[in-house]
Amino acid sequence: MRERTFCLVKPDGVQRGLVGEIMKRFENRGLQLVALKMVRISRQLAEEYYAEHVGKPFFPGLVDYVTSGPAVAMLWDGDNAVAIVRKMMGATDPVKAEPGTIRADFGLNIGRNVIHGSDSVQSANREAALFFKPDEIHAYERAHDKWIHG
Secondary structure, rough: OOOEEEEOOOOHHOOOHHHHHHHHHHHHOOOOEEEEEOOOOOOHHHHHHOOOHHOOOOOOEEEEEEOOEEEEEEEEEEEEHHHHHHHHHHHOOOOOOOOOOHHHHHHHHHHHHHEEEOOHHHHHHHHHHHOOOOHHHHOOOOOHHHHHHO
C-alpha cells in the first residue's frame, strides 16, 4: 500500500553530517523523497510536535534537544513507507537497535539517536502538516518506479 511517512534528522544527525547517508539509505530502498526542508525548530513547534510526551519527565530535555540546532524534515512516499522507515531506523534506544539500522550504526544513546520517524500514517500526516505547506510536497513519477512498485 502506497503511503507517506515523515522523518526528522535531529540536530545531532545534522551536526554529525549524516543527512546525506540517511537519505541515500531511504532512496536505495526505493522510497521517494517528496518534501525536504532544513529547519530550526521553535519551542512552540517542538511542544506541538512532541505533544504526546507532555507531562513526562523527559519532555523538557526533549524540547531543549530538538531546538538546539538545525534539523532536516523529510517526507517519504512508497509501499509500506511507515513500516519500512521504522525498520530501517531501528529501536529508539541505539543499544537495542538491530545491526545495520540507522540508530545502531549512528546513534549514541537514547537521547542522541539521530532520527525520528512517524509511527503511523495518521502521525505522518499530522507531523508533515507541522513542517510542510501543501505546495511544498511534490508528487512526481520516476522512470524506475515501475521496477520498484510493479
